[in-house]
Amino acid sequence: MPNIHLFKVAAPNVAKKAQAGQFVVIRVDEKGERIPLTIADWDREEGSITIVFMEVGTTTHRLALLEAGDFIADFIGPLGLPTHIEKFGTVVCVAGGFAVATIMPIARAMRMEGNRVISIMGARNKSLIFWEGELRSVSDQLIVTTDDGSYARKGLVTEPLKDLLEGDEKINRVIAIGPSIMMKFCAKTTQPFGVKTIVSLNPIMVDGTGMCGCCRVSVGGVTKFACVDGPDFDGHQVDWDLLFARQRIYLDEEKRSFEQWQSQYGTHS
Amino acid sequence: MLKQAPDLRARNFNEVALGYNAKQAQAEASRCIQCPKHPCIDGCPVEINIPGFIKAIRDDDMPEAVRILKDKNSLPGICGRVCPQETQCEAICTLAKRKAPIAIGRLERYVADWERANMKSVSSSVKPTLTGKRVAVVGSGPASLTAAADLAKFGHSVTIFEALHVAGGVLMYGIPEFRLPKEIVQNEVGYVASLGVGLELDSVVGKVVTVDELLSNGYQAVFLAPGAGAPMFLNIPGENFNGIYSANEFLTRVNLMKAYMFPEYDTPVKVGKRVVVIGGGNVAMDSARCALRLGADEVYIIYRRSEVEMPARREEVENAMEEGIQFKLLTNPKSFIGDESGQVKAIELYEMGLGEPDESGRRRPIPKPGTEYIFEIDVAIVALGTRPNPIISSTTKDLETTRWGTILTDEATGKTSKPGVWCGGDMATGAATVISAMGAGKRAATNIDEYLRG
Numbered sequence: 001m002p003n004i005h006l007f008k009v010a011a012p013n014v015a016k017k018a019q020a021g022q023f024v025v026i027r028v029d030e031k032g033e034r035i036p037l038t039i040a041d042w043d044r045e046e047g048s049i050t051i052v053f054m055e056v057g058t059t060t061h062r063l064a065l066l067e068a069g070d071f072i073a074d075f076i077g078p079l080g081l082p083t084h085i086e087k088f089g090t091v092v093c094v095a096g097g098f099a100v101a102t103i104m105p106i107a108r109a110m111r112m113e114g115n116r117v118i119s120i121m122g123a124r125n126k127s128l129i130f131w132e133g134e135l136r137s138v139s140d141q142l143i144v145t146t147d148d149g150s151y152a153r154k155g156l157v158t159e160p161l162k163d164l165l166e167g168d169e170k171i172n173r174v175i176a177i178g179p180s181i182m183m184k185f186c187a188k189t190t191q192p193f194g195v196k197t198i199v200s201l202n203p204i205m206v207d208g209t210g211m212c213g214c215c216r217v218s219v220g221g222v223t224k225f226a227c228v229d230g231p232d233f234d235g236h237q238v239d240w241d242l243l244f245a246r247q248r249i250y251l252d253e254e255k256r257s258f259e260q261w262q263s264q265y266g267t268h269s
Numbered sequence: 270m271l272k273q274a275p276d277l278r279a280r281n282f283n284e285v286a287l288g289y290n291a292k293q294a295q296a297e298a299s300r301c302i303q304c305p306k307h308p309c310i311d312g313c314p315v316e317i318n319i320p321g322f323i324k325a326i327r328d329d330d331m332p333e334a335v336r337i338l339k340d341k342n343s344l345p346g347i348c349g350r351v352c353p354q355e356t357q358c359e360a361i362c363t364l365a366k367r368k369a370p371i372a373i374g375r376l377e378r379y380v381a382d383w384e385r386a387n388m389k390s391v392s393s394s395v396k397p398t399l400t401g402k403r404v405a406v407v408g409s410g411p412a413s414l415t416a417a418a419d420l421a422k423f424g425h426s427v428t429i430f431e432a433l434h435v436a437g438g439v440l441m442y443g444i445p446e447f448r449l450p451k452e453i454v455q456n457e458v459g460y461v462a463s464l465g466v467g468l469e470l471d472s473v474v475g476k477v478v479t480v481d482e483l484l485s486n487g488y489q490a491v492f493l494a495p496g497a498g499a500p501m502f503l504n505i506p507g508e509n510f511n512g513i514y515s516a517n518e519f520l521t522r523v524n525l526m527k528a529y530m531f532p533e534y535d536t537p538v539k540v541g542k543r544v545v546v547i548g549g550g551n552v553a554m555d556s557a558r559c560a561l562r563l564g565a566d567e568v569y570i571i572y573r574r575s576e577v578e579m580p581a582r583r584e585e586v587e588n589a590m591e592e593g594i595q596f597k598l599l600t601n602p603k604s605f606i607g608d609e610s611g612q613v614k615a616i617e618l619y620e621m622g623l624g625e626p627d628e629s630g631r632r633r634p635i636p637k638p639g640t641e642y643i644f645e646i647d648v649a650i651v652a653l654g655t656r657p658n659p660i661i662s663s664t665t666k667d668l669e670t671t672r673w674g675t676i677l678t679d680e681a682t683g684k685t686s687k688p689g690v691w692c693g694g695d696m697a698t699g700a701a702t703v704i705s706a707m708g709a710g711k712r713a714a715t716n717i718d719e720y721l722r723g
Contacts, residue, residue: 013472013477013478014477016477017476017477017478027434031527031533031534031535032535033526033535033536034434034526034536058535059535073434074434074470074471075471076432076434076471076472076473077473077476077477078476078477079473079476206518206521206522206526206536207432207433207521209432209473209476209498209658209660210498210499210658210659210660211496211498211499211500211517211521211655211658212500212515212517212518212521213500213502213514213515213517213518214514214518216509218509223502223504223508223509228658228659228660241611242509242611244611245510245511245610245611245612246509246511246611248511248610248611249511249512249539249612250537250539253531253532253537254537256532257531257532257535257537260532
């Protein structure tokens, strides 16, 4: 699977406390930046946390080069407020791209609480589909989509979502996690139906503990810090344009950093 | 000259203040008349035997000067640089009314720097009898380091829990390299560790472990000093545009993550050509002086009162002015203006007048209607102070907070409403100084020690 990695990290203290929806902040090495990564799974006995990430820039490329036995310099968590789990009735969990890994524990917790869980997972093409079996095992129903139709149902995740909302079964809550644009459109899809939709926002972060305000988002016209007030928020209240704008602030620097890293280490596909 | 020249230092992160050499130190130490009243000791929040260490410098017995100083102050290299001695020991010095007060701060720094350069191992020779009691200290800033050192010297087993990946708290992320070199901070953290204090980095109390869990898992007492680390914003329109930073974020990127060395250190920070810093305290001065060193052409301090009301250390305001930072006083922001891509482009400012004094004793700023104007900027840094971070209070049972969100604390003892839990530093008082945090750490350590001994 190109560029997407699942790492199991030995972090017993974090594993003891981790809950669905929370994240960790990591620093790969001494000169690296701090970045947030959502917790995909945990094993309290084994003392491990599973993270999933895609190679996009310097930090994630550096992280991808680590092998079993290597060390991540800093691994801080569990951060953020856990996803609110309650018996709502029927919950639809929508995962875009590699967020299938991060929605899995949420679907699992919702099902354990007595909800009927319908999961939708979508990716651009067949090669990016993974953890289908894992998500199916914690859902009452699973719908898989690929944008290009190379696997399962052709289309975007919002299409089966809309079908479900228009169908006979009452949907009580939607959880949508994935790229910001995907979460925005899931929220837009559910809005006319008035179904509460929780999204997991992913702004840039530095400390992850609420002390700097880098991760500020606007929800219902009020400024919130994604790291301590979130990362879950009401998708119908999020100022998506602000989120997109604030995610772009360091594009030039990210490019510069990556070019420098590439020239030092050669290209890494 | 005891400072780097302004035009030179405005473009580097090297320490601005240069210390005394031996000759200068001895000359100044000899000026102290060793007066019997020694009011200086009362002016010191940690009660250093000031005449004692000054006499040792004068008599060229440097190891004795180190011993006396470190008996009360575990972080002398830090205090010698950031303590506002001019409003504390030096203000009350017997000579203050005559010629000039003894430069106690500079002498303190001299002793600390001498120790670092000349005494081989940083570790302490103090080996107290162990009590078998365990104390958890939350945070690793000045209050915590001081409390931990004192508690270890009393013989208790201490573990510090620090949320960031390096110890020092505001000493590392807040105060810039050119005011407080990070190597010195780490050296003093090393001294505290050498007393047997354990250090757990990357540990956010309230997340990875709660205070209640610490108390039920083998710690007989907990000292909370996580700082008041949540930034205050202006809450004016446009404040979320790109290019608007809280001072906490800006300084953390620059000082902790070393953004001034990007891309060698991989955390970026923006300055552009024109930066405004809103606020008048030490943090505002630090932010402005960092922005200048990062290459901004013009840096402005925007402050709603006048120069005399600025809470920043006089010395830092002067340093900022010498470096070419400009001051828009009696000025307040109304809104931020941005472009379609979400980038800040300008700030709307208006003028203030000064009326009668308010609760802080300073003249109240009163807006002058109709004086609004637009000022083009690339970056804004909001340095209005910090509020308490709720991570601990929201996850700890029976821990009373004040209406400002700080933890309700008895000033003399550091006791909170929760048995076995003490608090000190910014989380108890709101944003204040390094030395006042150290004083709180000392008082709490004494009280915790009494409690543990039953």
